Amino acid sequence: MNAVTLTATPALAPLLARGALCSPFKRPAPDAAVPRTRLLLPGVRVDLARLAAYERVCGFPTGEPDLPVTYPHVLGFPLAMRLMSGRDFPLPLLGLVHTSIEIVSRGALPADGEYELTAFVAGLAPHRRGTEATVVTGLRLGGDAVWESRSTYLARHRTDAGPDAAVAERGGGGPLPVAAEWSIAEDVGRRYGAVSGDRNPIHLHPFTARLFGFPRAIAHGMWTVARCLAAHGTGGPALVRAGFRAPVLLPGTVSYGTDGDGRFELRNRDGRLHLSGEVRPR
DSSP, rough: OOOEEOOSOHHHHHHHHHHHHHHGOOOOOOOOOOOEEEEEEEEHHHHHHHHHHHHHTTTTSSSSSSSTTTTHHHHHHHHHHHHHHHHTSSOOOTEEEEEEEEEESSSSSBTEEEEEEEEEEEEEEETEEEEEEEEEEEEETEEEEEEEEEEEEEEEEEOOOOOHHHHHOOOOOOOOEEEEEEETTTTHHHHEEEEEEOOOOGOOOOHHTTTTOOOOOOOOOHHHHHHHHHHOOOOOSSSEEEEOOSOOOEEEEEEEOOOSSSEEEEEEEEEOEEEEEEEEEE
């Protein structure tokens, strides 16, 4: 894998434009080649005003000495976008859906620290609704690896998957005890996009979401998991896993459930599962 060291955070607007222009020419397939580039960005410092805005949107307390466990995803998003908007990335950027994330946090993440970011595409895999790409993002502090995530992104297209695949993906188990009910405003996608930089059209307005097959705008997967973790808490070194099972349409009302022992979920009023996850101490 070729290492490329950046001198500044990539600007998101040109990357979004490039990805949009390239998207119609992409022909996704699980056996396509992926970029063999590892991006590195040293000397990263957190914009505290932007961090506070993120904390307010997601429900975290503001002014804490350490970063929320999901915030490094925001720091690494421009690097991931540079990879996924390139001509050599085989999936179309427009319409990509975040389907899962696994986060390993190895310790405190001071808000005033100076970090090194890394990102690379680990590979592709078939999905019953198309093809998924796995993007790995890492954070180092003082030479030590302190945080890493593995995110999967789905490009939807025709596949040969049968009904058994749908049953396996849906999983089993009953609802967790409900701890809270949240009414999610219509503008959450735009507000989270402003603080995260993720302005995928499926999250912004009903019209742009309908272009990609959604009846209304949908919430960012990373907003839903951050909102759950703000309610659940992490504290100290942790392993976080979350799967985004069904879109949360905006506006909407969801129930936050937890078993009090690490597992959490979001469901709608009809019991449909939107998100399931867990937090485990390391």
